[in-house]
Amino acid sequence: MTAQPVPAGRNAGAATVLTTHIIDALGQDITDGVLAEGARLTIEGLQQRFGVSRTVVRDCMRVLESMHLIVPKRRLGLVVQAPASWNVYDARVIRWRLNGPGRAGQFRSLTHLRRAVEPVAAALAAEHASSDQRLRLLDLGRDLRRLGENGDLEEFLAVDIEFHTLILESSGNEMFLALQGVIAEVLSGRTHQGLMPHHPKEHALRTHEQVAEAISSGHPTAAETGMASLLAEVRSAIE
Amino acid sequence: MTAQPVPAGRNAGAATVLTTHIIDALGQDITDGVLAEGARLTIEGLQQRFGVSRTVVRDCMRVLESMHLIVPKRRLGLVVQAPASWNVYDARVIRWRLNGPGRAGQFRSLTHLRRAVEPVAAALAAEHASSDQRLRLLDLGRDLRRLGENGDLEEFLAVDIEFHTLILESSGNEMFLALQGVIAEVLSGRTHQGLMPHHPKEHALRTHEQVAEAISSGHPTAAETGMASLLAEVRSAIE
DNA sequence: CTCGCCCAAAGGTGTTACCTTTGCTGTGCA
DNA sequence: TGCACAGCAAAGGTAACACCTTTGGGCGAG
Incomplete structure (x- = not known):
């Protein structure tokens, strides 16, 4: 998937569709192995990629972090974790894995x-x-x-x-x-x-x-x- | 527990101890039943109670939301969910339940x-x-x-x-x-x-x-x- | 008197700007 | 050669603000 820099959709009224989309995109990439263990993301980069503000990105990162898909590290960015640490009973993780390879x-x-x-x-x-x-x-x-x-x-x-x-x-x-x-x-x-x-x-x-x-x-x-x-x-x- | 309005601890340098503390406190309260199904929280209220900024509260709410302990509802605030919707395989939920009644x-x-x-x-x-x-x-x-x-x-x-x-x-x-x-x-x-x-x-x-x-x-x-x-x-x- | 419309208040969502903390990196001085 | 300090990158945290939705009350028309 790897969404191209969307033209800053703004909040078109859609409730919380922003974060859902970002969480899904990244979660899918990680569980698919497109973003492998050790891969590094930055908030800045994600802001660019999805055309949203820092707050939104951080909200999403918190969710991904709570599934242990990523871990934030000072100076390194958001580090993708190995499958072994994933929260494999989380419904979204299961869905992503069922959608991918x-x-x-x-x-x-x-x-x-x-x-x-x-x-x-x-x-x-x-x-x-x-x-x-x-x-x-x-x-x-x-x-x-x-x-x-x-x-x-x-x-x-x-x-x-x-x-x-x-x-x-x-x-x-x-x-x-x-x-x-x-x-x-x-x-x-x-x-x-x-x-x-x-x-x-x-x-x-x-x-x-x-x-x-x-x-x-x-x-x-x-x-x-x-x-x-x-x-x-x-x-x-x-x- | 139910922390009293802490004197605005500020960021005392501790990495991510802020959010962890808030998440633990609320998660424990919910899993203990102190905050029962249907109970309502507001961001404002939590800001007061923990003496932190809105952003931190929201970060925490995202985590709790991703465990399905709460759901944000317009005009109502953050509504505590019934045990049946909890993510009971999440390690933190298990820990909280093992700590409480x-x-x-x-x-x-x-x-x-x-x-x-x-x-x-x-x-x-x-x-x-x-x-x-x-x-x-x-x-x-x-x-x-x-x-x-x-x-x-x-x-x-x-x-x-x-x-x-x-x-x-x-x-x-x-x-x-x-x-x-x-x-x-x-x-x-x-x-x-x-x-x-x-x-x-x-x-x-x-x-x-x-x-x-x-x-x-x-x-x-x-x-x-x-x-x-x-x-x-x-x-x-x-x- | 009732129904419906409009507006204001409340509160969650998203944006921006700014400061603090941490840890790596490299360079200069002893 | 080796250590210390300056600089910098990136996450963590704060504050103020604009926007949208929901809700409920008030006011006017029928």
Whole structure:
């Protein structure tokens, strides 16, 4: 991307579109590796490049700094950090990586994360879910079967996302729930890139139902192993 | 806490201690619930409270905003957000929660996260670890037994942290490795709060060795189940 | 009496100019 | 040769200001 010196857009009324644009542009460049570890930026330079004032640049730098993408150093400027120090759970970092050359790697990492988290979430859900949640889960399991057999991929995706989200929510663990967004992202990515069979496999449909059943009837171990076997299929697809 | 209007400390030379202090104070207040969802702050008010200029306050607000602890609203000020939107993987948020009344809950969440991630990390490590890493892991397993039998808790802790860190690192998944810090935190928290037996149990020592053995000899499944059983003990201790 | 328009106040956003602090670099003097 | 100090570059911090949006109240028309 590397925006050319924009003709000083001024504040055209757009609320905070200025900073968003700059943060996105630089974040994308860094996560793409266009700006590699050790690369140096200066506030002055960025002012030029984006045609904004120093304050705006500093605001943006604070955000990037808080994701550990850059570190300000006196006399050196803003030094780009190694990927190892990035805040890789920040939604924006994940989005940037999914947009760039790191896409495949990010997908793989997220899939492993799903494989780790979702079975445990299912087990916890079996212990902590409310009765509303349990009922809803059974409903969703049935809906999935219906939609899966009809071959309606988009609808199936929407319900699948709700299914997995509800389990994370029912786990009662806020750190699991916080992954909802990226898991939804992974699921959509999978169907929209044709990594899904045209009809979800019978095994997957049955397992969804079994997981819903295990959670709603309060069997943590069955829920955990069911979810694990659901994810095992996914895993074999990406490796 | 709630710092009284400091007598305008001015820039006493300290590098970026200004913003850090403000961010910490507010972040702690929000995560503690002292500032609850919907509470409103104003830049003006914060300027008064901390005796700093507007720019500094705004810098801080950007950081807090990027963690989704607050959202700026025209005419309303800075509105404190519900815990559900917080960036709960941000190291600072975790630290604040561990410092405040949310401590127990944060510990529980992190322990579940460990239970989810570490077995999968161990399995991946069995596939991807370098030969150096495999050897080192065997060493650490042996060291743990020696230190455990001697009852040297501090030394044991240090090596235990290195053991778990090395596995996360060997998994090759940067999202797993990113959890290294908080996992170390949980481990130290456990020993320093007397949640550990004076001598680590024989079973734990043996399991550490088995995990090291499984990873180093490239047996993902054994590594995964071994790590899971290691964490099962921990789990029973907190529930 | 009610509805709608207009204006003022409040407050966040963005700009500019200026000063301070820090650390590197190079040059001159001992 | 080596050390010290001057100079400079770049981030950190402050202050004053102009602008836009939101909101709410007042005032006039119907």
